[in-house]
Amino acid sequence: MIASDLSPGHGARLTVDLAALVANWRALAARAPHAECGAVVKADAYGCGLAAVAPALARAGCRTVFVAHLSEGIAARKLLPEAAIYVLNGLPPGAGAAFAGHALRPVLGDREELAEWAAVSDGRLPAALHVDTGMNRLGLSVAQALELAGDPVIGQAGIDLVMSHLVSAECPADPINVRQAADFARLRAAFPSARASLANSSGTWLAGDTRYDLLRPGYALFGGNPEPGRPNPMRPVVRLEATILQIRHVEAGETCGYNARWTAPGPRRLATLSLGYADGYPRAASGRGRALVGGVPCPILGLISMDLIILDVTDAPAARRGGTATLIGDRLDIDTVGQTAGTIGYEILTGLGSRYVRNYVE
Numbered sequence: 371m372i373a374s375d376l377s378p379g380h381g382a383r384l385t386v387d388l389a390a391l392v393a394n395w396r397a398l399a400a401r402a403p404h405a406e407c408g409a410v411v412k413a414d415a416y417g418c419g420l421a422a423v424a425p426a427l428a429r430a431g432c433r434t435v436f437v438a439h440l441s442e443g444i445a446a447r448k449l450l451p452e453a454a455i456y457v458l459n460g461l462p463p464g465a466g467a468a469f470a471g472h473a474l475r476p477v478l479g480d481r482e483e484l485a486e487w488a489a490v491s492d493g494r495l496p497a498a499l500h501v502d503t504g505m506n507r508l509g510l511s512v513a514q515a516l517e518l519a520g521d522p523v524i525g526q527a528g529i530d531l532v533m534s535h536l537v538s539a540e541c542p543a544d545p546i547n548v549r550q551a552a553d554f555a556r557l558r559a560a561f562p563s564a565r566a567s568l569a570n571s572s573g574t575w576l577a578g579d580t581r582y583d584l585l586r587p588g589y590a591l592f593g594g595n596p597e598p599g600r601p602n603p604m605r606p607v608v609r610l611e612a613t614i615l616q617i618r619h620v621e622a623g624e625t626c627g628y629n630a631r632w633t634a635p636g637p638r639r640l641a642t643l644s645l646g647y648a649d650g651y652p653r654a655a656s657g658r659g660r661a662l663v664g665g666v667p668c669p670i671l672g673l674i675s676m677d678l679i680i681l682d683v684t685d686a687p688a689a690r691r692g693g694t695a696t697l698i699g700d701r702l703d704i705d706t707v708g709q710t711a712g713t714i715g716y717e718i719l720t721g722l723g724s725r726y727v728r729n730y731v732e
């Protein structure tokens with residue numbers, strides 16, 4: 371792809387490929403032909419923009435989405451009048467009327483929440499039950515859930531989905547996957563009238579029975595690799611490009627950036643990019659990250675500034691004032707960028723800034 375020059379009003383451009391997103395959703399769905407494939411669109415659709423992502427998925431046939439908060443559920447409802455919308459972080463005290471008013475389904479994780487929702491729902495408004503099989507984060511314990519299975523409160527709370535979350539789905543050899551799947555199989559049998567959902571992105575790729583009735587992928591939809599260490603089966607969805615503001619020349623011994631963290635070992639050609647950590651590019655990638663200019667990987671020099679990054683473009687003849695550098699895209703996929711910054715691609719995606727021009731392509 372030849373990057374055209376960016377709009378002069380912004381420092382960087384984020385391109386979100388909605389066709390690739392939909393292709394990824396279909397590829398995930400194909401992993402479990404007998405299950406429904408939902409989509410997790412919390413955190414503004416992993417930083418990609420709920421307003422564009424949610425309708426694109428709905429047009430492709432996605433009927434169930436998951437968000438983290440009530441406010442995200444309300445935003446999703448405006449975009450998706452027909453979808454089933456589950457709110458993963460559950461029912462805050464006193465929020466029953468708001469959930470009912472927007473036809474949102476809380477994911478209930480303790481007895482108080484269940485009782486509170488049962489009083490609002492009276493069996494008419496659906497909800498999910500979250501059972502903890504190892505995270506110790508949210509949800510009833512397996513024992514509590516099995517004990518509640520025959521209780522009238524389950525019907526009164528309209529439980530139509532039983533779910534749990536995998537601890538180490540991206541590590542297929544971790545024995546906890548097998549233990550969680552075994553616990554979940556018992557739960558499913560105890561709640562025969564509810565659908566069952568266990569798999570996130572990586573869980574969808576695990577061997578064995580993890581797919582059940584409803585998949586809950588997030589990361590892989592947006593191009594993240596569900597199988598770290600193996601070739602990524604997903605298509606890249608995001609591309610981040612920044613404008614080159616200036617080209618400079620330095621001689622041996624000159625330094626660049628705050629605290630002079632880089633010293634030129636010889637004459638070098640530098641490019642200053644109009645994007646920094648305030649745009650969501652991690653400062654932790656200082657001195658380690660790379661950007662592509664004309665396809666050539668160029669090292670990020672010294673400390674990343676709030677609004678600026680300095681690149682060594684000595685080996686990239688295409689670098690010129692007004693040109694662009696690619697921070698995410700091509701061989702710099704989100705997993706690689708995350709790893710370079712000592713984090714994960716999830717954090718790169720969800721940190722994508724709001725200062726960019728956003729360009730949605732279909």
Ligand SMILES: *Cc1c(COP(=O)(O)O)cnc(C)c1O
Nearest residue numbers: 410535570571586587588589590
């Ligand atoms: C975020 C989340 C998911 C999606 O996980 P990915 O790894 O992004 O696919 C699924 N289920 C729960 C409970 C979550 O919190």
